[in-house]
Each structure stands twice: as C-alpha cells, then as structure tokens.
Amino acid sequence: MSGISRGKVILSLRNITKSFTEDSKTLKVIDGISVDIGEEFVAILGPSGCGKTTLLRIIAGLEKPDGGEIIFTSKDARIGFVFQFPTLLPWMSVLENVALPLRVNGLSWQEAKERARKYLSLVGLASFEDFYPRELSGGMRQRVNLARALAIEPVLLLMDEPFSALDPLTAESLRSEVLDLWLWGVTSVRTILMVTHSVDEAILMADRVIVLTARPAKIAGIVDINLPRPRDRRSADFQALEDKVYELISS
C-alpha cells in the first residue's frame, strides 16, 4: 500500500466522514477517509453506491462533510468538474455553454468566448461552436462538458464517471483524448481525480488507484500503477495489477 503522493501535495483529505438521513434512518456513506493527493492522476474505484461520488462532491464543495478537513495547499484552488452526464443548457450554443461559467465569474462575454474557443479546439470541437447541444452526439456533448471544466483553468480536475454514459467505442476514444491532454500538459490541470467503477479504466488511465470498500466507504488500499503509457491491456503487468485491485475489492 502506498500512501505517499508524487510531487508536492495539492490536496489533503483528513478523516472525512459523511452520513445521510433517510426516513429517520441514518446511513453512513463515508467513514474516515484520509489521503494526500499530489500532482498526479488518481482514480477512485469502488462498487456502485459506495460513496465515491459523494466523496468527489465533498471535495468539489457541492456537499458538506459531517466531519474532517479538506486542505488545498495551493493558493489558487480553482476546481473543474466534469459531470457524469453532460448537463449542458439546451438554450445556449456550445460556445456559450463553455463561456457561461467564465462570464459568471467575472470575465466579459468577449474574453469568456475567446477562452472558450481555445478549449473547444483542444477537445476537437472548434468547428461546432455555434451548434446547440441537441445537435451533437453523446460523445461530443461530453467533450463540451470537459471543455467547460478545462476553460476555468483549474489546478484540480474532478471527473465523476465521465465515460460511463457513453457507448464503448466513443468512451475508448474519449479516454485516450483525456490522457493525451493530460500527458501533453497543455492545460492548467496539475491533478486529476476521477471516480470510476471500472477496474480496467482505472488501471489504463491513472497513476494511482484508490480502492474503496462497500458502504460505508473506507480506503481498502492504494495501488501504484507504474506502467509506461500507452498501456497495453493484454500485457502481463496490466493483468497482474488487475488481479491486485480485484483482490482489494473482494477482501
């Protein structure tokens, strides 16, 4: 088990706990999670409904934890969030959808659109800026979702099962595009935290995989993925890591 992050620490979680109350029953979903995240690509892996999405939402500030601390070490704590579903505004064009968060946070429309254009072309949608969401395919909408998150130039990028709502072929090509953007370092992103329930996806993409237990979520183990990229799913090393992760899940 490896609890040591790579590079300088960007984000520290200290003993995060969270419960939900439903029909007067209290359900503990997160039970004391502590981890340091550096400048790296981390996958959070766990069975469905284990609270991994809740953990991500707590880090994003969408929900408050019952206990524990979230510490951002960098001064600029901008966070980008890639939603599971594209969540685009149907009455706005692709360009406006990406520019809106920038406009709302202080840029003029002109500046916001200029920057939105840059990130739309990074995700390969430069020629679609005047399209409306309903005119795009599922994969393209998810790219807009990604561009919107990148455009606010975050240090930390959170992704909530970003490929799970796509068909397998589209998901695979978007995975390699995200990896390319990450490896080229063309964006402001220093750290990616991705929630997934696919062991294969986690090992294919991440530097470290945090495996969570079933509800309430605790850290079952952390697996370092020291494979060179691009990774080959059929290689013996990949298979060995898969076995290791599955062992952690079933224990």
Place this chain on the structure above:
Amino acid sequence: MPLYTMLLAAATASLFRMLAAYVLSVLTALLIGSAMAKNKTVESILLPILDILQSIPILGFFPAALILFVTYFPERIGVELASIFLIWTSLVWNMIFGVYSSVKSLDPSYNDLVKAYNFGHAARFFFIYAPVSRRSLIANSLVSWAGGWFFLTSAEVVSLGSSEYRVTGLGSFIIEQFNSGNLLGFYLGVALLLLIITLTYFLIWNPAASKNLGLNLPSFTAVYDKIHDIVAATWGELGELSLVVEKRLKKFEKILGFLIRLSILVALVIFALNIIAGLGSIGLPNFLPKMLAVLYEIPITLSRIVFILLLSLSLSLLVAFISYRSVLLGGALSIIGEILASIPAIIWWPLLAAIALRYSYGAYIVSLIVFLQGSFWYLYFNIIVYGLSSIRKDLEELSSVYKIRGVPFIRYVFVPSLLPSIANGALSAWGGAWNASVVAEYVVVGDHSIDIGGIGALLNRLAIQGDAEGLVVSALLLSSVIVLINKTLWSRFFKYIEGKYGGED
C-alpha cells in the same frame, strides 16, 4: 369627443393596460415561481396562499384593489393602477404555477452545475430558471391572454357600493355605449375589440406557440420575429445589468440578505395584524350569517358548474375528433376558439339582451353562454392544442393495421390518449367556471338587473351594497371550499388518470 376618437383612445388604453398587466405577470411569475421551486420555506408559505388566491373571483379583489391603490395614490393614477392590478389577477396564477413546475422539474444535475461554477442568484435566474420556464410561460400566455380580455370590463369599471371608478378603455366604452342606447358605438366597440384580439393572436401568440411549442397554429411570423428580437435583446441587457449589480453588491451580501428577510417578515406581520383586525371589526355576530349565506349559495352554482363541465367535455371531444380528422378544420377551429374565448363576458348580456329580457328562461340561456365561455375554452385548448399532438404515432399505426375505426377507435385509442390533457383542461375549466360565476349569474343591463342566484350573484350583491368585508370573507370562503374540493376529489382523479393513462415514461 367624436365617437371614432373615443373608440381609438379606448382601444389604445385597453391594449396598453393589458400589455402592462401581462409584462407584470411574466415578471412576477418568473420571480415567485422560481423562488417557490428553489426555496422550501417560500414554497411552504406561498403554495397554499396561491391555491386560495387562484380561486378568488375578480370581484373578490375589488376591495384590495381600491384599498391598495385608490387610497394611497392620486385618484387618476390610483384607479389606473387598480385596473391593471385587477387584470393581473386574472392573468398571473396559472403562469406562476407554470414557472414553478418547470423550475421544480429541472434535472438536479443543474443544481450541481450552478454550485460547481459559482453561479450567483442573478446568473441562475437569467441563464437557467427563466429560459427553462419559457415553454410553459408561452403555453400559459395563450390561455391567460384570453382570460384577461374576458374580465376586461370587470377590471375597467370597478364599483363598490356608492363609489364607482371607471378608466378609459374598450370594456368601459362598450358598456357605456350600450347603456346610453348608442347601438352604433356599441357594435363598433365590439368589432374593434374582436379585431384587436384576433390580431394579437395571429401576430404574437400563435407564432410564439408555433415556434416554441412545436404546434401548428395559423399565424403571421414577421411581427413576432421583430418583437422576439426586441424582447430577447432587452432581456439579455437586463441579465447583464443584474450580473454587474449583484457583483457590486456582493460585499454587502449578508446585510442585504438580512434586510430582505427582515422586510418580508415585517410585511407578513403587518399583513397578519391587518387580517386579525379586519376579522375583529366584522365581529362574529355579523360574520356567521354571511358565511351561512355563502354555504347556501354554493350548491346552486355547483350544480350549474357540473352541468357546464359535462357539456363542455362532450362539445370539445366532438370538436377534437373533427379537427383530428382534418388539419385545416383544426387550425380554423383553434383560432375561432381563441377569439371566442377572449370576448369579454359582459358583452354577451347586451348582445343577447333581447333573449335575456324577453323570455322567462332567457336569462338562464345567456348565463349558460357566459359560463360556457369562462370554462369551455380551457378544456378545448388543452384537448385541441396539447392533447391532439400527444396521440402517439405508433398507436395510430396500430389502429390502421388492425382496422380499428369508428366507435372502438374513439373508445379505446382516442379518448384514453387524450385523458391526461382532458384532466388538466377539466381542472382549469372548473376553476374558470367558478370565476365566471360573478359575470354569469348577475348583470346590470341598462335599467334592468338580472339575478339568477348562486354564489356569483351573491358576490355582486355584496359589491353593490358596498359591503367590502362581506365581499372579502365570502370570496375567501368560496375559494377555500374550491381548494378543499380540489385537494380531495380532483387530486384523486388526477392520481388515477396519471397512474393509468400517464404513459410509459
């Protein structure tokens, strides 16, 4: 002043009054509707209040209009504001509920979006809540616009006891011309009114519905396109402006929030104190007989309304089936419906005065027409405009493959497909009929007054006696009874329809 000048002045004044009330309705609907959908406290306070207010007939708002505006403003402005306020009360409620349900049914992931990207109140309102309400606002505008014209005369001639206030307008013009025996003026007024109503539908509402709701209503789009551009640009500027203002005010956010909450609280306390003081001044001995009178009159009106609803239902199903068979006929029927629905109620009385006064049952026949007019169109609009487009293509194909035609088709495919819109339409028609009772059960034509009893007639008598407290108490009691019936009978009916015919998704 020559007749034509008077006529033009009256028409212009009425049109502007309607526009002002409409713009006001859109703004209040957006603000109140989205606040209710997003804030649990606001929702729990306003939802029951709006339920009650929605069922209060326009006469019940007379005392409020006069007290709020005529007392505190210079008379001419006060009366004008009171009139706009009264039109607003016949436009706004369904629009508020429309916005409320649109924002309420917004996918929860948009909540995460606005939080994750730090959207302020202004940004949420202008970029999310307002656009998501657009379709339901337009759908409701079609109905509200007709409802506004229907009660126009009631809003332009406000009388309570000995005090009567009139504003220049088509509604008051038409009634004055008739009462002074000037039939040419009367017919010209009615004709101009119909022309204005027709034009507004052809030029504005039908194009709006065709472009935004995917309906196919007869329309000319050129004027609408211009209006749309102007409205969109103004709205956009307003949005940008409020973004800037909100950013500037951010420093004072806490103080402002506190002040707003404080002022709402103070307003509520003053309101409650006034009601308690009002109830106290009426006194229980006066209060009870008034309530008993209301409870005595309600069943009379109720029996009329049940009859009207059944009649409306059969008529609109018949028309729906005809227009289902022929698209051309359907378009023609929908525009006729829009115009007829908008004819101010009181016009029927002078128009059909000959029948009403000559025969012994004449008054009942005219009353039936006015009642029908205040309720039939809700069913009609819902079935023709929204229902017919919801009949599924695959069921039509199924029927043609298995040769299901005629009565079996109507019974097993046509009516069940329409049931959700029939239920919606019937609920609105029911509310509309209660509101129409104040113009259908009592009227003064020239020197004659026609009174066929019922709760609507009672409210009119109270207004003529100038019994403001009695009027408010009776209107509130009536609306509580309506809400009670809605919450018990109608909600069960809706659950049943929704469960059985609501569709698979």
